Amino acid sequence: MLDFVQQLVSGVALGCVYGLIALGFVLVYKATEVVNFAQGDLMMLGGFFAFTFIGMLGLNYWLGFAGAVAAMALFGMLAERLVVRPILGYPQFSIIMATIGLGFFLRSVSGMIWGTDDFKIDTPFSQGVVRIGSLVLADDKLSVIAATIILCTLLYLFFNKTTLGTAMRASSENMLAAYYMGIPVKRVVSIVWAISAAVAGCAGVLLAPITFVHSNVGLVLGLKAFPAAVLGGFGSIPGAVVGGVLIGVIESMAGFYLAEGWKDVAPYVVLLAVLLLKPEGLFGLHIRKKV
Amino acid sequence: MSYFRAENLALHFGGLKAVDAVSFAVEKGEILSIIGPNGAGKSSIFNLISRIYSPTSGKIFFEDQDITEQPPYAIARLGIARTFQNIELFENATVLSNLLVGRHRHSTTQLWQELLFLPSVRANEKAHRRRVEQVIEFLDLEPYRDKLISGLPYGVRKVIELARALSSEPKLILLDEPSSGLNVEETDDMSFWIRDMRTELGITVLMVEHDMSLVNRVSDRVIALNSGRVLAMGPPAEVQQHPDVVAAYLGA
Numbered sequence: 001m002l003d004f005v006q007q008l009v010s011g012v013a014l015g016c017v018y019g020l021i022a023l024g025f026v027l028v029y030k031a032t033e034v035v036n037f038a039q040g041d042l043m044m045l046g047g048f049f050a051f052t053f054i055g056m057l058g059l060n061y062w063l064g065f066a067g068a069v070a071a072m073a074l075f076g077m078l079a080e081r082l083v084v085r086p087i088l089g090y091p092q093f094s095i096i097m098a099t100i101g102l103g104f105f106l107r108s109v110s111g112m113i114w115g116t117d118d119f120k121i122d123t124p125f126s127q128g129v130v131r132i133g134s135l136v137l138a139d140d141k142l143s144v145i146a147a148t149i150i151l152c153t154l155l156y157l158f159f160n161k162t163t164l165g166t167a168m169r170a171s172s173e174n175m176l177a178a179y180y181m182g183i184p185v186k187r188v189v190s191i192v193w194a195i196s197a198a199v200a201g202c203a204g205v206l207l208a209p210i211t212f213v214h215s216n217v218g219l220v221l222g223l224k225a226f227p228a229a230v231l232g233g234f235g236s237i238p239g240a241v242v243g244g245v246l247i248g249v250i251e252s253m254a255g256f257y258l259a260e261g262w263k264d265v266a267p268y269v270v271l272l273a274v275l276l277l278k279p280e281g282l283f284g285l286h287i288r289k290k291v
Numbered sequence: 292m293s294y295f296r297a298e299n300l301a302l303h304f305g306g307l308k309a310v311d312a313v314s315f316a317v318e319k320g321e322i323l324s325i326i327g328p329n330g331a332g333k334s335s336i337f338n339l340i341s342r343i344y345s346p347t348s349g350k351i352f353f354e355d356q357d358i359t360e361q362p363p364y365a366i367a368r369l370g371i372a373r374t375f376q377n378i379e380l381f382e383n384a385t386v387l388s389n390l391l392v393g394r395h396r397h398s399t400t401q402l403w404q405e406l407l408f409l410p411s412v413r414a415n416e417k418a419h420r421r422r423v424e425q426v427i428e429f430l431d432l433e434p435y436r437d438k439l440i441s442g443l444p445y446g447v448r449k450v451i452e453l454a455r456a457l458s459s460e461p462k463l464i465l466l467d468e469p470s471s472g473l474n475v476e477e478t479d480d481m482s483f484w485i486r487d488m489r490t491e492l493g494i495t496v497l498m499v500e501h502d503m504s505l506v507n508r509v510s511d512r513v514i515a516l517n518s519g520r521v522l523a524m525g526p527p528a529e530v531q532q533h534p535d536v537v538a539a540y541l542g543a
Contacts, residue, residue, distance in 0.1 A: 157406075162405040162406065163405060164402055166395075170392045174382070176379050180366075180367050182367035182396035182459070
């Protein structure tokens with residue numbers, strides 16, 4: 001039982017990271033119908049920014065965290081302006097290739113700047129544990145879960161309660177109509193990219209004490225976050241997080257209870273099963289074309 | 292000076308002249324219809340005015356301001372609203388939400404105020420809601436207020452799109468084939484609303500329309516187009532009897 005809870009918590013923590021990356025996929029997809037395959041690498045970059053601010057420049061953890069997230073937001077806007085906007089309107093395939101290319105670019109450049117070693121960031125959660133009876137939970141994992149809950153609540157409030165959030169939902173639903181309601185759609189899209197890169201940056205910083213920072217971390221995690229987004233229905237914000245947590249828990253349980261090798265396969269087996277039974281994903285809208 | 296005017300508007304796609312040296316003016320409070328056979332350039336003119344296309348040459352003025360280079364969202368903020376021939380609504384939202392998005396150009400609250408849930412934000416929202424309720428009443432949409440767009444019939448959606456445009460309190464409204472897809476009864480309602488928009492709300496109307504009976508009932512003036520050029524301009528009856536217009540419609 002104790003083992004089970006222990007595995008559950010670390011699965012949820014890992015799943016939250018998947019969920020945060022998946023959230024980035026979903027935000028960009030909803031706003032522009034572009035799948036940004038560099039999302040995992042944006043997370044990696046967030047980790048490196050945090051490492052630079054905290055590990056190299058010696059800033060306070062929270063300052064470094066805020067700095068990394070702000071830098072990522074700017075970087076997201078820049079990536080949208082330079083890589084995506086010039087080819088918007090061209091076939092999906094070109095845009096997807098461009099984001100894959102952006103991912104390669106980010107991995108190589110960060111390897112050139114920071115090297116290919118693993119880096120560690122000292123955080124206030126690095127060493128501590130919480131004991132409940134004989135249950136021992138690491139602070140770094142709990143911090144990921146707490147931060148995910150806070151971020152999701154903030155994003156939910158932002159999208160549903162503010163004018164800018166509403167403008168974003170309107171633009172993602174019908175760009176043409178949004179324009180004629182007086183919504184500057186291009187600016188809105190650029191803010192969406194900023195938010196999604198900032199969320200990825202948060203994930204990168206939170207993950208730093210758990211998996212270390214290295215230039216390929218985003219590729220691996222991005223590949224896990226993608227099924228999380230699909231599982232959640234690709235387009236649903238709560239779906240992305242729930243999908244991420246599911247994948248994380250399945251992975252962690254499979255690693256513990258099943259034979260060697262199942263750990264990496266199990267999430268995809270579940271994904272295939274879900275897609276067979278519910279092709280629109282767990283939270284996806286069932287769209288029926290009116291004829 | 293005219294309220295709205297297009298000067299020597301042209302839109303060329305390579306050698307094809309979709310719109311060719313079209314000039315016209317709309318007076319404040321007028322209902323002006325653009326008619327013409329398919330491919331005459333009616334929709335192109337609409338798309339030029341609402342800035343989906345940029346004109347090859349020519350200028351567009353609204354309230355003596357040159358709007359030729361303005362982006363679409365800026366056009367909306369100046370008080371020009373439009374509807375679409377094929378209806379562009381927010382499908383997965385309720386009627387009320389759609390109309391509230393129409394209020395976007397009047398939103399004055401700042402993001403930080405909203406995040407702090409200041410009382411002024413609440414007061415503002417209430418004011419928007421009141422305006423939207425007036426539009427709902429004006430167009431008899433009460434039974435549909437909380438329904439999702441995706442479940443509503445075509446005729447009702449057409450009225451909702453008009454309602455969303457009216458929610459933005461426009462000065463000038465562009466209607467792209469307001470009667471297309473409507474039955475006789477719905478077209479009758481539409482003609483009353485178009486006239487009421489002008490008399491009760493003081494909105495200037497520019498519309499593209501195929502249904503000649505609707506055009507005759509509501510228009511002060513009519514512009515007939517063919518092959519991107521103006522054939523005739525004037526009162527509906529006069530334009531319809533113009534020999535060039537008759538020839539264009541009958542293909543002579």
